[in-house]
Amino acid sequence: MSAVSEGDLVAGRYELGEVVGEGGFAKVYRATDTKTGETVAVKYPNYEGSQNDRDIVTRYFEKEADTLAAVRDAGGHPNLMSLLAVEEVDGTTVLVVEFVDGYELDSAIHQTGPLSEADHVRQIGIDLCDAMSFLHESEIVYRDLKPDNVVVTDRGGSVTPVLIDFNTATGFDAGGGGADETTIVGPYKPREVAEADRTEMRQGPWSDVYSVGKILLYLLKGTVPRKDGVDPRDFGADCEPYLAEIVEKATRTDYEDRYRNATAMKRVLEARDPTPPAQAQVRYTQEDAVYTVYPGDTIGRRHADGPQSSIVVDDPEEYISTVQVQFDTDEDGEWFIRDRSLNGTYVQTGNGWQRVLCPAGRRRLEARGEDPTDRSGETPPEVFGLRDGDLVALVHPSYGVTFEFQA
Amino acid sequence: MVAITTDVNRPYVPADGATVTATVDVEPGEQREAVERHLLLCLDASGSMDGAKIDQAREGASWVFGLLEPDDYVGIVAFDSEASVVMRPTRWAETSREAAMTHVDRLGAGGGTDMYDGLATARDALETLSHRPETDRAVRRILLLSDGKDNSHDPPEFEDLATEVDESGIRIQSAGIGTDYDEETIRTLGTTARGEWTHLTSPGDIEAFFGDAVERAQSVVATDATLELDAGPGVEVSEVYRALPQAQEVDVAWEANTAVVPLPDLAERERQRVVLKVRAPRREQSGEVALADVTLSAQGREATDRIAVEYTDDGEDLAEHNESVSLDHRQTVVRTELGRGNVEAAETEVEKMTQIHGADTQVVEEVEEQTRLVAEGGREERDRATRIVDDARVE
Numbered sequence: 001m002s003a004v005s006e007g008d009l010v011a012g013r014y015e016l017g018e019v020v021g022e023g024g025f026a027k028v029y030r031a032t033d034t035k036t037g038e039t040v041a042v043k044y045p046n047y048e049g050s051q052n053d054r055d056i057v058t059r060y061f062e063k064e065a066d067t068l069a070a071v072r073d074a075g076g077h078p079n080l081m082s083l084l085a086v087e088e089v090d091g092t093t094v095l096v097v098e099f100v101d102g103y104e105l106d107s108a109i110h111q112t113g114p115l116s117e118a119d120h121v122r123q124i125g126i127d128l129c130d131a132m133s134f135l136h137e138s139e140i141v142y143r144d145l146k147p148d149n150v151v152v153t154d155r156g157g158s159v160t161p162v163l164i165d166f167n168t169a170t171g172f173d174a175g176g177g178g179a180d181e182t183t184i185v186g187p188y189k190p191r192e193v194a195e196a197d198r199t200e201m202r203q204g205p206w207s208d209v210y211s212v213g214k215i216l217l218y219l220l221k222g223t224v225p226r227k228d229g230v231d232p233r234d235f236g237a238d239c240e241p242y243l244a245e246i247v248e249k250a251t252r253t254d255y256e257d258r259y260r261n262a263t264a265m266k267r268v269l270e271a272r273d274p275t276p277p278a279q280a281q282v283r284y285t286q287e288d289a290v291y292t293v294y295p296g297d298t299i300g301r302r303h304a305d306g307p308q309s310s311i312v313v314d315d316p317e318e319y320i321s322t323v324q325v326q327f328d329t330d331e332d333g334e335w336f337i338r339d340r341s342l343n344g345t346y347v348q349t350g351n352g353w354q355r356v357l358c359p360a361g362r363r364r365l366e367a368r369g370e371d372p373t374d375r376s377g378e379t380p381p382e383v384f385g386l387r388d389g390d391l392v393a394l395v396h397p398s399y400g401v402t403f404e405f406q407a
Numbered sequence: 408m409v410a411i412t413t414d415v416n417r418p419y420v421p422a423d424g425a426t427v428t429a430t431v432d433v434e435p436g437e438q439r440e441a442v443e444r445h446l447l448l449c450l451d452a453s454g455s456m457d458g459a460k461i462d463q464a465r466e467g468a469s470w471v472f473g474l475l476e477p478d479d480y481v482g483i484v485a486f487d488s489e490a491s492v493v494m495r496p497t498r499w500a501e502t503s504r505e506a507a508m509t510h511v512d513r514l515g516a517g518g519g520t521d522m523y524d525g526l527a528t529a530r531d532a533l534e535t536l537s538h539r540p541e542t543d544r545a546v547r548r549i550l551l552l553s554d555g556k557d558n559s560h561d562p563p564e565f566e567d568l569a570t571e572v573d574e575s576g577i578r579i580q581s582a583g584i585g586t587d588y589d590e591e592t593i594r595t596l597g598t599t600a601r602g603e604w605t606h607l608t609s610p611g612d613i614e615a616f617f618g619d620a621v622e623r624a625q626s627v628v629a630t631d632a633t634l635e636l637d638a639g640p641g642v643e644v645s646e647v648y649r650a651l652p653q654a655q656e657v658d659v660a661w662e663a664n665t666a667v668v669p670l671p672d673l674a675e676r677e678r679q680r681v682v683l684k685v686r687a688p689r690r691e692q693s694g695e696v697a698l699a700d701v702t703l704s705a706q707g708r709e710a711t712d713r714i715a716v717e718y719t720d721d722g723e724d725l726a727e728h729n730e731s732v733s734l735d736h737r738q739t740v741v742r743t744e745l746g747r748g749n750v751e752a753a754e755t756e757v758e759k760m761t762q763i764h765g766a767d768t769q770v771v772e773e774v775e776e777q778t779r780l781v782a783e784g785g786r787e788e789r790d791r792a793t794r795i796v797d798d799a800r801v802e
Contacts, residue, residue: 051796110611186674198437223614225474226622234504235473236466 004044005121009034011087014042014096024050025060030099032396033084038083043095060167065095067140067166074138078155078323079131081164102153105215109147114222118240120159121219122269124152125246127161128212129266133296136205136262137340139323143203144168145211147218188214191253202308205261205296212265213250213258216243228253244273260310263296263328278333282311282403290406295328298340299394299403313365315367319343319395324355327386335386335407341394344372347384348391355380409436409628409673411703413712415685416732419724420716424689428736429714430650431681431701435628435673436708443494443545444479444624445536446471448617449529450514451553453483457516460554460584465612467552467617468511474621475499478543482532483510486525487518488558496532522553522592523560526579530572544706546627546672547577550620551596552613556589564593569599576631578672580620583786584613587700590786594746598655601671606790623674628697632670632705634681636714640664641688643700652734654742654793657681673705678797682736685714694719731761734770738795741774744801745781745792753778777789 008016010031017030020041027046029133045061056252066082076082085096103111115121135142140162149165185194191211192201206318218224220237228322231248232239246268252258259265259276267277283290291311300309301320309323321341329335337356339345342364346355355374357365359382365372374380386392388407393399414426448471450456450464468483475481482496492509529549536542549572557565572579579600583593584607597604607616638644644666647657652671659666668681685698697713719725737760744752757778760771777792 221470222611223470223618225470225618227474236469385664 001302003048004029010042010089010094011085011096012042014087016042020367022046022049023165024052025057026064026165031096033096039099039101041097041099044098045092049201061093064095064165064167068097068140070140071135071166074134077134078133078162078267079127079162080134081162081166084312100153100164102151102162105147105150105152105161105218108152109219109222114237115219116238118243121216122243122272124159124161124219125212125216125269127261128163128215130268131161131163132205132212132262133266136208136296137323137326141203141205142166142168142208142211143189143193144189145208145215146186147215150215187226190255191228201255204255204308204310206255208259209250209259209262209265210252210255212262213247216247217251220247221268242272242274243269249274249276260294261296264294267295278329278335280327280335280386281406282327283406284311285402285404286400287393295325296326298323298326298354300324312392313401315401318400320401324394325392335405336383337386337392338383339380343395344380345387345395346393346397347391348397349387353393353397354384356382356384358382361366361368409708409710410434411634411701411702411712412709413701414716414729414732414745415473415714417725417727418716419719419721419727420541420687421720422691422693422718426684426686426715427698427716428733429683429685430732430735431634431683431712433632433634433670433673433679433681433703433710433712433791435675435677435679437511438626438628438675441476442625442627443541444621445533445542445623446475446479446481446624447529447533447549448481448483448495449525449549449586450483450485450493451487451522451525451555452514452516452518453487453516453520453555453724455520455555455585459610460613461514461516463613464552465514469614469669470614471617471621472499472504472507474618474625476625480536481527482508483514484525484529484532485514486521486528487516489521490524490528492528492532496536504716519558520553520555521559522551522555522557523564526551526565526568526572526596530568530577531577533577534575540610543576545548546624546630548620548624549577549579549582549600550577550617550799551581551593552607552616553583553588553593554585555587557592562589562591562595565705566569566595566599569596573600575802577759578630580616580617581605581656582607582613584610586786590643590748590789597653599658601669603653603671604790605788606719608787615633623677624672626677628673628675629708630724632671632673632703635666635702635704636666636668637682637700637702638664638666638685639696639698641766644687644699645684645686646736646740647681647683647742648736648739650739650795651678651797652794654739654746654795656743657668669759670703670705673708680735680762682739684736685720686696687716692776693720730764730768734760734768738770738774740794741762742777742792746789748781748789750778750782753781 007057014031020030026043029042031042045057071080072083080281082098087094134390150161151164188211190207192203214224220232227251232244279292279294297310297313300323302312324341325345326338339356339358342361346353357380362372385407390405394401412432414430477500479499480496483493485493497736579596580602581593581596582605594604647659694716697715699714701712703710741753741756780788781792
């Protein structure tokens with residue numbers, strides 16, 4: 001890549017301003033979109049200024065581009081930096097992204113000191129959980145949530161955290177810790193991420209739950225230990241018990257002891273009650289295995305290794321999606337499933353099998369000339385209520401992967 | 408398992424002999440069982456600590472309490488014109504956060520600085536646990552914080568005291584805060600007692616200093632680690648430094664042909680590196696020769712390797728140069744000098760490195776930059792210069 005500097009016009013459109021950030025993988029310039037007059041940020045792979053090898057920089061930079069594109073394709077999220085364009089400049093891929101004007105969370109806390117208002121801490125926690133849920137729904141585990149990856153900015157008059165770095169985010173099917181993975185350590189990483197090369201523990205949504213918990217402690221204290229299961233009160237934080245208990249539970253060593261996913265953690269923060277939300281059970285009828293499910297939990301196909309759905313199913317034929325269905329509850333605590341698959345799901349209620357299919361799956365089936373309708377020829381719903389005893393069949397009732405829902 | 412790997416810059420030497428550079432990398436391996444930590448906070452409570460510094464020292468103690476496990480012991484010694492035991496080493500399961508905080512809340516600042524008495528008292532306090540058989544396997548640490556100069560003791564006296572502390576199985580993590588502490592004393596304590604020395608710029612750094620030291624103590628795999636170099640006849644070893652975790656010159660104890668290099672406690676995922684020079688003597692016969700057998704031992708764990716070269720008259724072989732080994736040694740020398748504030752000595756070294764390896768070699772560029780930063784900067788830059796980034800570890 002040829003050297004670029006302030007004043008350059010990139011891709012015939014973006015006029016570079018000063019460097020606003022530089023890390024191990026990317027160098028970021030403030031820029032003006034000459035077409036719209038808007039301030040944007042232009043991200044270059046940081047070959048010169050990084051300690052990392054060129055191919056590692058390229059790999060992580062591309063990973064970030066893929067993740068940002070996936071976020072954009074899923075409709076974007078107010079707590080995630082948005083991708084505006086991907087440009088090729090002299091053979092180098094550069095990203096044009098939203099310019100998030102604000103302070104990185106660590107410098108913000110350095111300036112203000114720890115937050116004394118539990119509600120501010122709680123709101124940032126809710127926003128971060130919401131962002132994580134959104135990523136998880138797109139089958140992405142963020143894996144690197146830490147204060148310097150979060151910028152606090154003003155959106156519509158309220159302080160909003162926005163995630164700005166995505167180079168360690170990984171797909172559910174990307175394999176967690178291959179031998180070529182760089183070790184990423186630090187107090188915000190749960191064991192299954194920091195020690196990915198030597199643990200059987202799976203990475204998943206619960207890995208990001210851990211990091212959100214540590215961020216909340218950071219907001220309360222301004223420092224974070226590596227230790228797991230941290231109760232802010234043990235570190236001298238003056239903190240409401242519900243919040244302390246949520247942080248403690250979110251940061252447990254064993255992922256099964258944490259909130260299962262960011263949706264569940266968001267709910268307990270909203271409710272100011274650390275008790276995990278309602279749970280139900282599902283029985284995998286062909287295997288006679290019983291699983292506990294929480295709102296936000298998913299069923300999906302197993303991969304070689306790495307982050308996966310909450311409940312994984314062996315499916316050599318690969319008809320089942322990596323995230324096939326998600327369980328959730330509505331405001332009244334009633335359970336429902338949301339289909340997230342490409343081939344659809346069936347629910348057997350009192351009067352037969354009802355197909356459930358997400359819009360993306362429907363479009364895919366239509367594109368392939370396959371039937372995307374349900375038994376009455378209607379467009380299948382994306383969500384469907386569940387009652388005790390209902391059967392949930394992945395792909396098709398005859399496919400042989402059926403779960404009995406037990407409220 | 409613990410493992411060591413040696414490397415030399417010149418694998419082939421001529422019959423006349425040559426001085427080669429060697430590195431010894433120590434991979435600590437995994438922890439087999441949880442460790443019991445014996446932690447003693449040794450705090451400067453002299454008049455100059457009054458205000459934010461003593462407040463943050465209290466916060467630091469409070470932070471440490473949050474990190475403790477039931478089987479850990481923690482104690483506090485404060486020193487001003489004299490030393491006092493604020494909290495005798497207490498098993499965490501046998502006290503409570505509230506009880507411990509009442510000791511901490513009593514900490515005040517005033518008077519002179521008798522750091523020597525403070526350190527000796529801290530050592531004695533930890534030694535009260537020596538009768539317990541478990542103490543042999545415990546990770547024992549003094550975490551010392553000071554912002555001033557001892558009123559009546561000079562660095563050599565501290566070196567003697569730190570040697571005693573080290574010999575009793577206790578490591579010192581020393582931190583100086585602000586701009587008035589005696590750097591040589593702080594450096595000597597950390598280096599001699601196989602810990603690290605650290606500069607803290609502002610009171611806000613105190614909590615992280617204590618927290619980091621306490622958490623790292625928890626990942627210790629084995630204490631009492633040494634590298635034994637069994638040198639062959641006519642072989643001379645010189646310029647021995649620890650490169651990782653911190654660039655420090657090592658005082659090597661020789662007995663006959665055996666040199667012992669003391670190492671910091673082995674901690675999980677913290678690779679250590681020792682760099683040294685070895686004089687290969689004249690030898691008529693060609694072929695491979697071990698210049699030194701290297702044995703790492705730490706609490707019954709052992710690993711061996713050897714520093715070997717091949718004598719030859721083959722010009723092509725003799726030209727082989729493993730530059731990264733030379734660079735590792737030279738940059739450690741430069742960084743150690745920078746830690747001492749010896750900019751001139753560092754500049755001389757950097758100049759030599761530039762001539763041999765070229766100005767655009769990454770390591771040369773790095774040490775040149777570090778030297779510039781130290782020349783222009785202060786205590787923080789001197790501390791930072793001694794930390795070599797281990798590429799295998801990304802935070």
